[in-house]
Amino acid sequence: METTIRIAIQTKGRLNEDSLKMIQDAGINLAEGKRKLISSSNNFPLEVLYLRDDDIPQTVSDGVADFGIVGLNEVMEKKGKLEIIKYLGFGKCRLSLAIPKSEEYTGVEYFNNKKIATSYPEILKDFLKAKGLNAEIHIITGSVEIAPAIGIADAIFDIVSSGSTLVSNGLKEVEVVANSEAVLVGNHGLSEAKKAILDELIFRLESVERSKGKKYILLNAPNESIQEIVKLLPGMKSPTILPLVEEGWSSLHSVIEEKDFWEKIGKLKAAGAQGILIVPIEKMIL
Numbered sequence: 001m002e003t004t005i006r007i008a009i010q011t012k013g014r015l016n017e018d019s020l021k022m023i024q025d026a027g028i029n030l031a032e033g034k035r036k037l038i039s040s041s042n043n044f045p046l047e048v049l050y051l052r053d054d055d056i057p058q059t060v061s062d063g064v065a066d067f068g069i070v071g072l073n074e075v076m077e078k079k080g081k082l083e084i085i086k087y088l089g090f091g092k093c094r095l096s097l098a099i100p101k102s103e104e105y106t107g108v109e110y111f112n113n114k115k116i117a118t119s120y121p122e123i124l125k126d127f128l129k130a131k132g133l134n135a136e137i138h139i140i141t142g143s144v145e146i147a148p149a150i151g152i153a154d155a156i157f158d159i160v161s162s163g164s165t166l167v168s169n170g171l172k173e174v175e176v177v178a179n180s181e182a183v184l185v186g187n188h189g190l191s192e193a194k195k196a197i198l199d200e201l202i203f204r205l206e207s208v209e210r211s212k213g214k215k216y217i218l219l220n221a222p223n224e225s226i227q228e229i230v231k232l233l234p235g236m237k238s239p240t241i242l243p244l245v246e247e248g249w250s251s252l253h254s255v256i257e258e259k260d261f262w263e264k265i266g267k268l269k270a271a272g273a274q275g276i277l278i279v280p281i282e283k284m285i286l
């Protein structure tokens, strides 16, 4: 039987869309159909298993799925049973301590003898230990941010991204304990055949990633300007220069960083460039 790898992703929630997009950007087709638990691809040896994010680490460490896409926060909480294969750059957030905004915060000692509500007791325990603090941990799943207002806890330790949830609950973020983003995780002891499929997947993901923030640029210029324009366009290796039918003119092709784009355009025009075209790059293979 042909080897297939199985990857667990979130059924719905903050990581679902980006996880699916990542798979699709890698050129992998997935059979549509929402309510399904599992879907497979017709052009890549991959099966996708849809789960709640809480269940993903365990499913991967048990080997029911070979890989998973999950927040680093969940991986840290489950403590080292999984191998982090790749940081994926989406689902960015931080794990922070927050206290009522009316409280004065003077430093981590504030948390001594306080009661802290969280869904991440293991990460919090490690932090308290590292800082030599003695606080009581109150485990809640769900709306942790309401705990201080209803008197269950003095502080919270939770996921923060914009901080607006904290503000609307009268809290302020006072310590960032860890940063998180979505990661591709795997279990140790993968067969050689599965490793080969993983390598192909990683190769594709990296090709898409490399093209992020980059644009392809084409322009026309008089030959005497070419030296100066080439200096402005470092490109992957060096720009491609092709003669135009019109005598004394050439076309230049290269790759530029999107962030440098507006600054460079002015300089390119000043150097004599005309008919500048900027086009998106989907994938970039070195």
Ligand code: ATP
Pocket: 010, 011, 012, 013, 014, 015, 051, 052, 053, 054, 070, 071, 072, 073, 074, 091, 092, 093, 159, 160, 161, 162, 180, 181, 182
């Ligand atoms: P599930 O139903 O799958 O259990 P959930 O409600 O536990 O979903 P989500 O809120 O969808 O989880 O968040 C999933 C992951 O997205 C988090 O574990 C975290 O890594 C990441 N994330 C990024 N930004 C945020 C944010 N602002 N709030 C919560 N999680 C975030």
Ligand code: MG
Pocket: 052, 053, 054
């Ligand atoms: Mg969850």
